[in-house]
Amino acid sequence: xxxxxxxxxxxxxxxxxxxxxxxxxxxxxxxxxxxxxxxxxxxxxxxxxxxxxxxxxxxxxxxxxxxxxxxxxxxxxxxxxxxxxxxxxxxxxxxxxxxxxxxxxxxxxxxxxxxxxxxxxxxxxxxxxxxxxxxxxxxxxxxxxxxxxxxxxxxxxxxxxxxxxxxxxxxxxxxxxxxxxxxxxxxxxxxxxxxxxxxxxxxxxxxxxxxxxxxxxxxxxxxxxxxxxxxxxxxxxxxxxxxxxxxxxxxxxxxxxxxxxxxxxxxxxxxxxxxxxxxxxxxxxxxxxxxxxxxxxxxxxxxxxxxxxxxxxxxxxxxxxxxxxxxxxxxxxxxxx
Amino acid sequence: xxxxxxxxxxxxxxxxxxxxxxxxxxxxxxxxxxxxxxxxxxxxxxxxxxxxxxxxxxxxxxxxxxxxxxxxxxxxxxxxxxxxxxxxxxxxxxxxxxxxxxxxxxxxxxxxxxxxxxxxxxxxxxxxxxxxxxxxxxxxxxxxxxxxxxxxxxxxxxxxxxxxxxxxxxxxxxxxxxxxxxxxxxxxxxxxxxxxxxxxxxxxxxxxxxxxxxxxxxxxxxxxxxxxxxxxxxxxxxxxxxxxxxxxxxxxxxxxxxxxxxxxxxxxxxxxxxxxxxxxxxxxxxxxxxxxxxxxxxxxxxxxxxxxxxxxxxxxxxxxxxxxxxxxxxxxxxxxx
Numbered sequence: 001x002x003x004x005x006x007x008x009x010x011x012x013x014x015x016x017x018x019x020x021x022x023x024x025x026x027x028x029x030x031x032x033x034x035x036x037x038x039x040x041x042x043x044x045x046x047x048x049x050x051x052x053x054x055x056x057x058x059x060x061x062x063x064x065x066x067x068x069x070x071x072x073x074x075x076x077x078x079x080x081x082x083x084x085x086x087x088x089x090x091x092x093x094x095x096x097x098x099x100x101x102x103x104x105x106x107x108x109x110x111x112x113x114x115x116x117x118x119x120x121x122x123x124x125x126x127x128x129x130x131x132x133x134x135x136x137x138x139x140x141x142x143x144x145x146x147x148x149x150x151x152x153x154x155x156x157x158x159x160x161x162x163x164x165x166x167x168x169x170x171x172x173x174x175x176x177x178x179x180x181x182x183x184x185x186x187x188x189x190x191x192x193x194x195x196x197x198x199x200x201x202x203x204x205x206x207x208x209x210x211x212x213x214x215x216x217x218x219x220x221x222x223x224x225x226x227x228x229x230x231x232x233x234x235x236x237x238x239x240x241x242x243x244x245x246x247x248x249x250x251x252x253x254x255x256x257x258x259x260x261x262x263x264x265x266x267x268x269x270x271x272x273x274x275x276x277x278x279x280x281x282x283x284x285x286x287x288x289x290x291x292x293x294x295x296x297x298x299x300x301x302x303x304x305x306x307x308x309x310x311x312x313x314x315x316x317x318x319x320x321x322x323x324x325x326x327x328x329x330x331x332x333x334x335x336x337x
Numbered sequence: 338x339x340x341x342x343x344x345x346x347x348x349x350x351x352x353x354x355x356x357x358x359x360x361x362x363x364x365x366x367x368x369x370x371x372x373x374x375x376x377x378x379x380x381x382x383x384x385x386x387x388x389x390x391x392x393x394x395x396x397x398x399x400x401x402x403x404x405x406x407x408x409x410x411x412x413x414x415x416x417x418x419x420x421x422x423x424x425x426x427x428x429x430x431x432x433x434x435x436x437x438x439x440x441x442x443x444x445x446x447x448x449x450x451x452x453x454x455x456x457x458x459x460x461x462x463x464x465x466x467x468x469x470x471x472x473x474x475x476x477x478x479x480x481x482x483x484x485x486x487x488x489x490x491x492x493x494x495x496x497x498x499x500x501x502x503x504x505x506x507x508x509x510x511x512x513x514x515x516x517x518x519x520x521x522x523x524x525x526x527x528x529x530x531x532x533x534x535x536x537x538x539x540x541x542x543x544x545x546x547x548x549x550x551x552x553x554x555x556x557x558x559x560x561x562x563x564x565x566x567x568x569x570x571x572x573x574x575x576x577x578x579x580x581x582x583x584x585x586x587x588x589x590x591x592x593x594x595x596x597x598x599x600x601x602x603x604x605x606x607x608x609x610x611x612x613x614x615x616x617x618x619x620x621x622x623x624x625x626x627x628x629x630x631x632x633x634x635x636x637x638x639x640x641x642x643x644x645x646x647x648x649x650x651x652x653x654x655x656x657x658x659x660x661x662x663x664x665x666x667x668x669x670x671x672x673x674x
Contacts, residue, residue: 024494029519033501093460097453116434116504119456123430124497126460130467131490134483142479146471149486153468157361160461164370167453182366 006320007060014059017081021132025124036121040092040109047106058083060328061195065213067321071203078135079148079198085129087191090159092122097167140202148198155194162186169253177258189221212315216308223304224332229254230297233285248281255300256293263291305333343657344397351396354418358469362461373458377429377446384443395420397665398532402550404658408540415472416485416535422466424528427496429459434504477539485535492531499523506590514595526558549652553645560641561669566591567634570622585618592637593630600628642670
């Protein structure tokens with residue numbers, strides 16, 4: 001493993017950048033609005049601390065890509081903060097939409113301050129993301145900043161489209177594998193593609209290389225999600241931190257489930273009969289495995305992982321940052337090892 | 338009254354621009370998401386039609402300002418559409434936050450599709466606004482587009498700050514006049530200031546003139562809101578379209594109410610005793626008038642109106658658009674006549 005000092009430096013400056021962005025919300029008299037956002041970011045309030053902050057993988061992807069593409073990573077800091085703010089905006093609103101009371105072991109914003117203030121706090125986080133991104137005009141150029149805005153706003157549209165599908169799928173009983181990809185493409189992969197795309201853009205990389213980095217981010221996101229789907233049904237509780245088989249009990253329309261439904265076999269029949277309890281989940285997971293869903297999903301994850309790493313090779317990432325970028329991808333993709 | 342053909346042309350092109358922006362949400366398989374937005378815009382679904390669309394005052398302000406400041410108003414169309422989309426995004430979310438089942442005589446988005454889809458639809462409208470604004474780079478320049486993004490995003494932050502205060506005030510019993518201005522400054526005036534500011538920017542007007550137009554928009558917004566507060570308590574039902582005294586019964590913390598509370602007189606005592614029914618409202622309105630709240634609020638409206646019209650004079654609006662801009666301001670400010 002290479003020296004992690006570079007990663008540490010990046011994480012410190014990202015956190016500083018994020019704090020300064022969130023501080024913009026807190027004009028005199030508006031301190032409680034800033035405090036709500038700071039709570040969600042994991043800096044303040046009950047349970048604050050590193051575990052409440054998440055891993056900041058998205059900003060790291062921006063900065064490592066910028067450096068690996070030959071840029072000065074400090075210049076990409078506004079973009080790194082912007083993607084993390086977009087990610088957190090979407091978490092605040094997703095928690096409302098999914099009726100989730102907890103995130104990272106703490107009360108969600110809506111649970112603590114009510115739905116009205118949480119909807120508005122998410123909107124504030126959203127606008128701070130885009131406001132902060134405009135600072136790229138100082139660190140790079142007006143054209144680069146505009147191109148970055150285009151990337152991030154298109155990504156946000158994609159996010160809302162993925163979320164629309166996810167919510168709409170709750171009502172549907174006729175879903176197929178083909179329905180899976182636009183949903184996770186929007187919900188997970190689009191923002192990771194924006195991370196690598198913005199990093200390469202800030203580095204001033206030529207279009208072909210930017211494209212390779214974007215493809216890397218997109219496949220990385222898809223591979224990660226498919227891997228997550230596998231763990232959600234067959235992973236062990238120690239590794240994932242959530243109870244095994246929880247995705248089946250939660251009725252989540254993950255890739256193995258959609259594959260299983262298409263087989264129209266015993267799993268399909270069981271699914272049609274109604275909710276699966278936590279106790280029944282291991283037996284249903286076995287059924288799903290016998291019908292080939294595990295093998296199929298693992299193959300999809302392997303294919304996407306190979307495509308991600310191939311795209312990264314084509315982007316020819318350089319130096320220490322290039323190596324750290326590979327390491328980060330491998331760490332994300334091999335969570336079962 | 339001058340020829341209204343220019344206004345009509347503007348309104349037709351704005352509507353076309355808005356439809357094309359909203360269409361961006363409707364990729365294959367996502368048509369229902371687009372349809373939700375089109376419903377809210379008043380184009381589709383039950384009760385669709387001009388009455389459901391609102392007056393599009395904000396885009397008109399952008400385009401008239403652009404023309405009056407010597408610009409080619411067609412070049413400002415992306416900004417005109419963007420402010421109307423921001424306005425409508427905020428309505429979708431405000432309706433959730435205020436628990437409002439109806440808007441312009443139709444079911445609100447959350448009432449019709451549920452809170453989760455409505456939060457997400459608002460997010461989609463928000464991102465479409467900013468995505469569409471980027472088209473200014475084609476009709477003007479990269480620098481102008483970036484400056485426009487800065488104006489609109491700062492305005493959105495201001496909107497969420499105003500909304501935070503409005504929601505927070507529901508819990509407070511110690512409010513004063515001074516609490517009123519930051520709330521309506523964010524909720525009403527900021528977006529109107531953005532309209533005139535963006536119009537002047539797109540025209541390439543010098544900074545001093547841009548500033549005069551922004552001030553005009555801001556004071557216009559404040560004057561309009563104070564006027565609305567007056568009508569909400571003492572207006573007649575025929576003119577406002579809502580039942581008179583409804584603001585008192587709704588417990589709305591409008592300027593006359595905050596003035597009245599500060600007097601610590603009989604109105605204050607009555608307010609502390611709890612909700613005011615529709616039947617009690619006329620008597621309480623009389624009490625409020627006796628304590629000077631009507632006179633005070635009318636004076637504030639007059640002062641703000643004079644400041645708005647003075648700022649407009651200083652901006653030296655030109656030609657037919659200049660006259661139409663004055664007419665629009667007068668129409669907005671003299672709704673009681």
